[in-house]
Amino acid sequence: MTTISTTIAPPRPITPRVSPLEGLRQTMTLAWRTLVQVRHNPWELGDFSIQPIMFVLLFTYVFGGAIAGSTGAYLTFALPGIIVMNMLFVTMYVGTGLNTDLTKGVFDRLRSLPIARWAPLAGRISADLVKQAWSIFLLLGVGMILGFRIGTNMAALLAAIALILLFALSFSWVSVLVGVIAKDPEKVQIFGFTALFPVTFVSNVFVQTETMPGWLQPIVKANPVSILADAARGLMVGGPVATPVMQTLLWAALIAVVFAPLAVARFKRRV
């Protein structure tokens, strides 16, 4: 077995620490890995591609006529919110992926390598942003085909996408926390469904707040999903922008400030 060179290879010089640039490169490598995984896991691609398209079709054709009078009008109202809802579900992949790495021992291997301590987590979150962007463009594309029209301009549309991605970045910490606490990846999924479904449906994503029972309206209005959906609508279709965007940024900051330290602390305890 002397064909496997081990110590014979020229030893690399020992360095005292990882430079930020190397850390960034390692992050990109780990993000690449997460995206390559999708190739071998086609159902995951289906999850964040077909599922949202199903939602668009379902709501547009089943409820669209009843709620807004015409499917095109309904789509113009609902698509920004559906994009927001889908973004929340996609963030759960950070948690499931992280949990899989923790339970399968892949994380131990990564941590035994001379790489930046933050690279594995940053790699996951970066890969998540790529998946998010893909989902958003897919939903916009399908929406356009079905009659969705952008009522503003390119800059406003890009701002909407940036805002949604920023919120995703912040909400990823919730997913990280769940991924670190959960016993197995299925538990992360179960959390995703049981917690995110009520949060996204008790919002103005599918139905206008004014049509809901009075007692529910304050909850719906306070729901950050509604606020982000309003901001996305304003930027994509037209309408008030400043207030919902400001409130979205505040919510994103609040979620990150609360959940990032919590997730990192639990993370350090687990590994």
Add this chain to the structure above:
Amino acid sequence: MSQLDRLAGSAHAIEVEGLVKRFGDTTALAGVDLAVRPGSVLGLLGPNGAGKTTAVRVLATLITPDAGRAKVGGYDVVREAHQVRQLIGLTGQYASVDDTLTGTENLVLIGRLLGIPRAAAKARARELLDAFALSEAAGRATKTYSGGMRRRLDLAASLVGHPQLLYLDEPTTGLDPRGRAELWELIRGLVADGVTVLLTTQYLNEADSLADDIVVIDHGKVIATGTPAELKAKIGARTLEVRPADEVDVRTVVAVVGELANVTPEVEGGLVTAPVADPELLPIVVRRLDDAGVVVAELALRTSSLEEVFLTLTGHPADEVAEEGITA
């Protein structure tokens, strides 16, 4: 100073002193000392729950000890963890390959993380897959691999960066005899290449056939150290079994065997067993029993199981150790 100079400069590739690690009420390591010479294989032998994996995880910088210190290649595992990580390769107790990636992708991933350029990382992956008889499966997702293939890929993954030191945590547990023999062969090849190996195992014969030195741990404490030969001489690597034809003679057999083997034999259902260091004892036992007029139904000298070794060293059976653990 290069790492080779540092390794040569210190007498030991791994130096561990008074290592303590607690998990809540469990003391996994209760003051472990050990040293590994550069280029040698140290077998860390112990039953389930002895603290082997905990020791490896400390040395691999995955967990920090509560007390004591450990140096790898002259670097402290806590204060100079990043330097230590540049020297080591880890094959954990459970194959830690990414199920959803192919064999090649798993190895390229690690190569890229180690800063190896893409083409070189691919070449290294190919080289290792060839050497570990995984070329044919190289393009398949590893979730389709057999247990033995995963172990080999895991071992290959820990070699991507040309480590000076290799930690193998129970590398053959769960493998069939053929898989085990194959892996032993691979490990021997690595040792021939000059890599220093820390190997943990529950099997005495595995430590015996691979290790230059053995450290036996139990309850997080070192209970014996030595070369395989020294250890065998110390603990009696064989077990003598005698079953008299007539149960009445059990007491005589116990007396004879006890005197000759210089231990208190175990009796179970008419079968008398005792660890013996010297195989020459067998004919003497036969003669003495004959002299005493004992008719023997069954007489055998077999290699001790790890359980018997532990019984000899610790005074309690190995499985008891695993169950009771140790409470601080």
